Amino acid sequence: MAQPGSTTITEGEGRKHPDGTTRRDFLYLSAGAFAGTGAVLTGWAFIHSMNPAADVLALASTEVNLAPIAVGQAITVTWRGKPVFVRHRTAEEIAKAKEDDKAALPDPQPDARRVQKPEWLVLVGVCTHLGCVPLGQKPSDAKGDFGGWFCPCHGSHYDTSGRIRRGPAPANLAVPSYAFTNDTTIRIG
Amino acid sequence: MAKYDYVPSPFMANSIVKWVDHRLPIFTLIDEQLVKYPAPRNLNYLWNFGSLAGIMLVVMILSGIFLAMNYNPSTAGAFDSVERIMRDVNYGWLIRYIHMNGASMFFIVVYIHILRGLYYGSYKYPREILWWLGIVIFLLMMATAFMGYVLPWGQMSFWGATVITNLFSAFPIVGEHIVLWLWGGFSVDNPTLNRFFALHYLMPFVIAGVVLLHLWALHVHGSNNPLGIDAKGPQDKIPFHPYYTVKDAFGLAVFFIIFAYFVFFSPYTLGHPDNWIEANPLVTPPHIVPEWYFLPFYAVLRAVPDKLGGVLLMFGSIAILFLLPWLDTSRVRSARFRPAYRVFFWLFVICCLALGWAGAMPAEGVPLLVGQVATVWYFLHFLVFLPLLGWFERPLPLPASIAEPVLGGGKAGMVAATKPMEKA
Numbered sequence: 109m110a111q112p113g114s115t116t117i118t119e120g121e122g123r124k125h126p127d128g129t130t131r132r133d134f135l136y137l138s139a140g141a142f143a144g145t146g147a148v149l150t151g152w153a154f155i156h157s158m159n160p161a162a163d164v165l166a167l168a169s170t171e172v173n174l175a176p177i178a179v180g181q182a183i184t185v186t187w188r189g190k191p192v193f194v195r196h197r198t199a200e201e202i203a204k205a206k207e208d209d210k211a212a213l214p215d216p217q218p219d220a221r222r223v224q225k226p227e228w229l230v231l232v233g234v235c236t237h238l239g240c241v242p243l244g245q246k247p248s249d250a251k252g253d254f255g256g257w258f259c260p261c262h263g264s265h266y267d268t269s270g271r272i273r274r275g276p277a278p279a280n281l282a283v284p285s286y287a288f289t290n291d292t293t294i295r296i297g
Numbered sequence: 298m299a300k301y302d303y304v305p306s307p308f309m310a311n312s313i314v315k316w317v318d319h320r321l322p323i324f325t326l327i328d329e330q331l332v333k334y335p336a337p338r339n340l341n342y343l344w345n346f347g348s349l350a351g352i353m354l355v356v357m358i359l360s361g362i363f364l365a366m367n368y369n370p371s372t373a374g375a376f377d378s379v380e381r382i383m384r385d386v387n388y389g390w391l392i393r394y395i396h397m398n399g400a401s402m403f404f405i406v407v408y409i410h411i412l413r414g415l416y417y418g419s420y421k422y423p424r425e426i427l428w429w430l431g432i433v434i435f436l437l438m439m440a441t442a443f444m445g446y447v448l449p450w451g452q453m454s455f456w457g458a459t460v461i462t463n464l465f466s467a468f469p470i471v472g473e474h475i476v477l478w479l480w481g482g483f484s485v486d487n488p489t490l491n492r493f494f495a496l497h498y499l500m501p502f503v504i505a506g507v508v509l510l511h512l513w514a515l516h517v518h519g520s521n522n523p524l525g526i527d528a529k530g531p532q533d534k535i536p537f538h539p540y541y542t543v544k545d546a547f548g549l550a551v552f553f554i555i556f557a558y559f560v561f562f563s564p565y566t567l568g569h570p571d572n573w574i575e576a577n578p579l580v581t582p583p584h585i586v587p588e589w590y591f592l593p594f595y596a597v598l599r600a601v602p603d604k605l606g607g608v609l610l611m612f613g614s615i616a617i618l619f620l621l622p623w624l625d626t627s628r629v630r631s632a633r634f635r636p637a638y639r640v641f642f643w644l645f646v647i648c649c650l651a652l653g654w655a656g657a658m659p660a661e662g663v664p665l666l667v668g669q670v671a672t673v674w675y676f677l678h679f680l681v682f683l684p685l686l687g688w689f690e691r692p693l694p695l696p697a698s699i700a701e702p703v704l705g706g707g708k709a710g711m712v713a714a715t716k717p718m719e720k721a
């Protein structure tokens with residue numbers, strides 16, 4: 109402590125304000141805040157570098173020709189490295205999906221909100237539980253208890269609208285954003 | 298570091314040693330911490346597993362570096378480059394078998410090492426931070442092994458990575474963003490494989506750093522011992538060299554025979570054949586299982602039908618280990634003097650084995666039920682049984698010192714009836 113009347117100034121104290129703070133306190137705080145902000149912002153650059161890169165984002169759309177898909181058939185295409193299910197639904201499947209709008213759904217959503225044209229069901233073929241690809245695309249596949257898809261990993265059952273009906277998955281199979289570019293072509297993404 | 302009556306070894310008188318030591322006291326460090334270092338005189342073979350784990354870390358780093366020289370971390374090239382290591386690279390098969398089976402051996406060793414700590418109460422005062430550092434090493438090992446298993450880019454690599462990274466999507470709001478960030482894309486893909494390789498290379502060195510802290514903490518108060526009582530003086534200790542260097546070396550030789558058996562005669566017993574099929578993002582194998590060392594945790598994950606619940610429980614099953622020093626309310630360390638805890642310890646071991654079995658089975662019917670019962674037991678063990686045992690259990694009389702049962706014919710030492718553990 110500087111003695112009253114003496115000229116010695118202890119290191120780190122500087123001239124004191126009446127309330128005990130010094131100019132050096134201000135310098136410490138502002139330098140600390142400056143360096144801290146800089147560190148956080150630089151840190152963000154590194155963290156963000158791990159997010160999807162521009163080229164990955166740029167590859168984010170896929171065109172699908174629907175013409176060759178017969179009624180009752182389903183195909184799997186790749187979009188953003190994930191399978192997308194495109195199913196040409198039969199009249200019974202559509203009727204069943206509509207009827208099930210009234211069933212007890214874990215993730216309620218009417219069939220009409222999941223399709224643009226009732227005969228074409230387009231879904232991201234990734235189980236909403238932990239990301240396996242559900243079975244049900246091939247005629248020989250198990251389709252689960254609700255006639256749609258069955259995920260073998262932990263036993264999730266999806267219906268003919270791709271809605272979760274039973275099992276650990278919390279949500280319906282996602283509907284990707286897609287648009288009909290003409291009557292027989294869609295662009296996903 | 299613990300101070301003891303340190304008498305330098307003869308080699309410390311060598312003039313070159315002296316010259317170096319005056320500038321960098323590395324010989325003093327070796328002499329104090331490895332040669333003259335006093336260790337309890339009664340350590341049994343379960344105390345070998347720490348040094349075995351350290352040696353396995355070295356084995357993994359060496360074999361890994363040589364694998365990395367021929368490995369191609371891209372989705373187009375990874376699988377083929379591993380095939381090339383197996384078929385064309387000179388002794389590539391040997392290096393890969395060492396690395397693959399080495400991971401399994403590493404986990405066996407560490408699991409025994411952890412169970413040793415549980416049995417003898419090594420996590421109790423004054424070794425809580427030592428225990429924490431051990432759990433940190435365990436977590437880092439799990440992350441390393443998980444990312445390593447992705448590298449050969451087989452079906453199990455890909456789908457294991459998909460399922461495990463998707464665990465994070467269970468967290469509300471941030472979950473999806475975390476998963477995208479982990480992947481660096483919209484699915485497990487080239488950017489994911491690249492970063493996993495970079496991290497798989499890095500993490501073992503981080504582990505090595507934490508191991509040094511672990512040893513530092515260990516050497517402050519020294520090793521626990523099968524009796525769980527503190528050393529009372531020099532008569533309770535012997536120098537590390539030659540007594541424990543020889544014991545460790547002998548154990549290592551036995552261990553390497555077992556390791557070599559797997560490497561040379563049974564390299565696939567501990568792995569899954571689906572990993573010989575190249576990754577296919579469009580086809581999930583019918584039954585995804587992680588490597589055996591993750592099975593108990595996988596069983597906990599699947600024990601609850603709720604996604605977030607399963608994830609929290611799984612992380613919780615490890616997080617709870619951090620609290621163990623306070624959940625165990627008994628002041629006696631070693632299970633040798635805790636008749637009731639001894640029973641619960643073995644029940645806990647059975648519980649973990651049951652979880653491992655359930656984790657390997659499809660999650661339905663009997664295995665699912667076993668997994669659920671064992672999960673409940675696992676948490677009861679830590680949250681209910683351990684706290685209560687400390688109150689209700691009557692420990693056996695502790696010996697007065699480590700040396701007494703060894704040197705004094707035993708009986709005299711047993712007189713110091715139920716004296717609470719000394720907190721030196």
Ligand code: HEM
Nearest residue numbers: 357358361362364365368397400441442445446448449501
């Ligand atoms: C804590 C130590 C380590 C553990 C537990 C570990 C674990 C693993 C595992 C389980 C695999 C998959 C083996 C397979 O199925 O083929 C693997 C692969 C690999 N590891 Fe490691 N590793 C460790 C250290 C390292 C280090 C330090 C490096 C490099 C410097 C490395 C480089 C590799 C490479 C290149 C592969 C891919 C080749 C292959 O699959 O055989 N590892 N690691």
Ligand code: FES
Nearest residue numbers: 235237238259262
């Ligand atoms: S990933 Fe489909 S049920 Fe778990």
